[in-house]
Amino acid sequence: MTPFTTLESPACPLPLANVDTDQIIPARFMKRPRSEGYGAFLMHDLRGEPGNAAAVLDDAAFEGAQVLIARRNFGSGSSREAAVYALADYGFRCIAAPSFGDIFASNAVKNGVVPARISEADAEALLSDPGVLAGGRIVVDLPAQLLRVGNKQFAFEIEPVWKTQLVNGWDDIDMTRSYAAAIDDFAAADSKRRPWAVPAA
Amino acid sequence: MSYGSRTIIDKIWDAHVVATREDGQSLIWVDRHLLHEGSFHAFDQLRRRGARIARPDLTFGVADHYVPTRNRGSIAPEIRRMVEQLEENAREHGVTLFGLDDPRQGIVHVTVPAQGLTLPGNVMVCGDSHTSTHGAFGAYAFGIGASEVAHVMMTQTIWQKRPKRMRVRVDGALPPGSTAKDVALTLIARIGADGAQGHAVEYAGSVIRGLSMEGRLTLCNLSIESGGRLGLIAPDDTTFAYLDGRPYAPKGDAFARAVEDWRALASDDDAAFDREIVMEGSDIVPTVTWGTSPEHALPIDARVPDPDLIDDPAKAQTVRDALAYMGIAPGTALGDIRVDRVFIGSCTNSRIEDLREAAAVLADRRAVVPGLVSPGSAAVKRQAEEEGLDRIFRDAGLEWADSGCSMCVGMNGDIVPPGERCASTTNRNFKGRQGPGARTHLMSPAMAAAAAVTGRLADMRPLIAGRTK
Ligand code: SF4
Numbered sequence: 001m002t003p004f005t006t007l008e009s010p011a012c013p014l015p016l017a018n019v020d021t022d023q024i025i026p027a028r029f030m031k032r033p034r035s036e037g038y039g040a041f042l043m044h045d046l047r048g049e050p051g052n053a054a055a056v057l058d059d060a061a062f063e064g065a066q067v068l069i070a071r072r073n074f075g076s077g078s079s080r081e082a083a084v085y086a087l088a089d090y091g092f093r094c095i096a097a098p099s100f101g102d103i104f105a106s107n108a109v110k111n112g113v114v115p116a117r118i119s120e121a122d123a124e125a126l127l128s129d130p131g132v133l134a135g136g137r138i139v140v141d142l143p144a145q146l147l148r149v150g151n152k153q154f155a156f157e158i159e160p161v162w163k164t165q166l167v168n169g170w171d172d173i174d175m176t177r178s179y180a181a182a183i184d185d186f187a188a189a190d191s192k193r194r195p196w197a198v199p200a201a
Numbered sequence: 202m203s204y205g206s207r208t209i210i211d212k213i214w215d216a217h218v219v220a221t222r223e224d225g226q227s228l229i230w231v232d233r234h235l236l237h238e239g240s241f242h243a244f245d246q247l248r249r250r251g252a253r254i255a256r257p258d259l260t261f262g263v264a265d266h267y268v269p270t271r272n273r274g275s276i277a278p279e280i281r282r283m284v285e286q287l288e289e290n291a292r293e294h295g296v297t298l299f300g301l302d303d304p305r306q307g308i309v310h311v312t313v314p315a316q317g318l319t320l321p322g323n324v325m326v327c328g329d330s331h332t333s334t335h336g337a338f339g340a341y342a343f344g345i346g347a348s349e350v351a352h353v354m355m356t357q358t359i360w361q362k363r364p365k366r367m368r369v370r371v372d373g374a375l376p377p378g379s380t381a382k383d384v385a386l387t388l389i390a391r392i393g394a395d396g397a398q399g400h401a402v403e404y405a406g407s408v409i410r411g412l413s414m415e416g417r418l419t420l421c422n423l424s425i426e427s428g429g430r431l432g433l434i435a436p437d438d439t440t441f442a443y444l445d446g447r448p449y450a451p452k453g454d455a456f457a458r459a460v461e462d463w464r465a466l467a468s469d470d471d472a473a474f475d476r477e478i479v480m481e482g483s484d485i486v487p488t489v490t491w492g493t494s495p496e497h498a499l500p501i502d503a504r505v506p507d508p509d510l511i512d513d514p515a516k517a518q519t520v521r522d523a524l525a526y527m528g529i530a531p532g533t534a535l536g537d538i539r540v541d542r543v544f545i546g547s548c549t550n551s552r553i554e555d556l557r558e559a560a561a562v563l564a565d566r567r568a569v570v571p572g573l574v575s576p577g578s579a580a581v582k583r584q585a586e587e588e589g590l591d592r593i594f595r596d597a598g599l600e601w602a603d604s605g606c607s608m609c610v611g612m613n614g615d616i617v618p619p620g621e622r623c624a625s626t627t628n629r630n631f632k633g634r635q636g637p638g639a640r641t642h643l644m645s646p647a648m649a650a651a652a653a654v655t656g657r658l659a660d661m662r663p664l665i666a667g668r669t670k
Contacts, residue, residue: 017519018394018494022631027610031267031279034242045633053522071515073395076428077631079330081242081346099395102430103330107346124515159362161224172348173250176356179220179228183358186219186230194216196451196459197232198258199318 075104307578317447336433492523551577624652
């Protein structure tokens with residue numbers, strides 16, 4: 001995984017709450033291998049809707065945006081990691097919102113995407129910030145846990161372990177391999193402690 | 202190990218910690234890992250690393266997400282490929298599979314518990330957010346993403362942070378006609394679709410104790426719709442009676458020993474929770490959703506909200522957007538909303554009791570809109586046919602299909618056409634969940650049956666009056 005420290009790019013303001021992973025990528029696109037890229041399916045149906053709530057994704061002002069700003073409960077619903085694939089393949093490396101679906105946030109980190117938790121008030125401020133709306137640049141400073149727009153700055157929260165993992169670009173599986181002996185010991189002791197825990201048939 | 206008073210959540214957690222890092226992350230042992238067609242991303246990751254499944258004996262695969270519920274003779278090639286890919290991967294790694302033609306096939310969260318694979322005190326994971334369903338048995342069960350699936354495959358463990366603990370207590374008793382689905386929708390409406398985020402939830406209280414295993418499965422299934430990491434119910438005699446004799450459950454002395462251990466899982470009387478919600482069972486009435494989030498739920502005799510009367514502009518915009526998508530005028534009475542079709546199925550409400558409840562409303566009546574009934578597993582289908590329930594559905598004019606995720610994810614043409622409105626026993630009324638432009642109203646099976654016979658959202662209570670269950 002590529003380590004993440006800071007980035008600077010336009011930010012895409014998506015003034016929606018409860019953007020679930022079904023909306024981020026509808027299930028019918030998930031049969032494809034990841035190698036084909038999932039970016040083209042990002043919010044596919046929302047973008048096709050009358051009134052087009054996700055029109056910002058196609059707005060030239062936010063071309064090259066690596067940061068997405070949204071309202072509460074972003075990425076709720078289905079555990080599909082394909083939602084993160086779609087965001088990441090489209091180019092997003094940081095999602096800033098007041099709250100995230102638990103599974104989504106964990107999937108994001110596994111793919112080097114920062115789930116940055118901001119307050120509701122800051123989300124509203126960013127969504128209506130003239131600099132953001134004009135396609136101005138935003139700085140994501142992960143070590144300092146700050147978003148900077150012009151001369152304003154907004155603190156964000158993230159689980160400390162996720163921060164460490166993102167900043168170092170660590171891979172879970174490599175880390176777990178160093179616990180192989182502890183896992184074997186646990187399994188041996190557990191089969192005595194809970195002999196019934198394995199499937200009987 | 203921690204000592205003193207503990208919740209069931211802490212007890213299961215403590216029994217599964219392999220190691221804890223300085224930063225507080227713990228490596229947790231996984232007792233059951235469930236796979237489905239969507240697991241191909243994880244198998245691909247495994248292949249790239251040249252790795253194998255560490256414990257195939259604790260890993261089970263089920264074909265459900267992509268299997269057709271109709272015309273199984275002529276499966277579309279891309280769907281067939283998904284099902285075959287799972288078969289090949291399972292074979293290569295020595296994993297038991299309940300495949301397309303297996304008599305145990307069904308939706309993973311329906312067929313796995315019925316096989317006795319879900320046990321109290323187990324940690325279970327699956328690449329599906331409704332894995333919380335298995336909490337009905339007092340299992341610590343949660344959904345994970347593809348990278349985590351690959352991690353569990355390779356190590357039989359998963360990194361987790363100890364969750365915050367929340368208890369939802371439902372006291373008293375439910376009025377006639379109210380079901381576990383209504384309890385869940387009422388709770389989500391109250392705390393919000395992100396109300397339980399970061400928490401593991403224990404459901405407790407006399408209403409919960411009074412639920413059958415099937416009702417408990419429905420309630421725990423919907424834990425994720427309030428954002429909970431998982432939801433569970435302490436195992437009791439109802440649980441043990443259900444498990445006794447199931448194919449994969451412990452047998453004989455092992456079962457007796459297990460029951461003894463399982464009884465000790467219940468939260469200690471003075472165990473502390475980070476948060477507690479108390480609801481009164483008698484307040485819970487048949488409930489339906491009107492919008493595009495499960496938190497948009499109201500009693501059937503209510504009216505949808507009017508965004509002009511909401512002060513918070515962001516909230517008003519959300520309501521306006523939801524009503525526009527759903528094609529409903531502000532302030533409309535729920536009972537005045539006409540539906541185009543019904544769907545009875547999904548891991549939330551497709552078990553035998555669900556089908557019985559729907560059939561009780563439909564018996565000797567005709568549906569005035571088309572509908573699809575997809576039983577939760579091949580076994581549920583067989584039992585329903587033995588009881589003659591399929592006849593009731595067919596005579597009412599509904600289609601009786603095979604088991605799969607079907608119209609819950611809008612696969613294989615099991616979709617709600619754009620702009621149409623569906624009364625559905627599923628778990629997500631998200632935009633486009635049942636097909637692009639589909640409008641979904643969530644409700645219990647009996648409420649969906651009531652919608653079928655009246656052609657609108659309707660209270661099932663008058664329709665059941667005088668009928669025995
Ligand atoms: S029925 Fe729906 S919610 Fe349940 S496992 Fe299948 S897709 Fe997921």
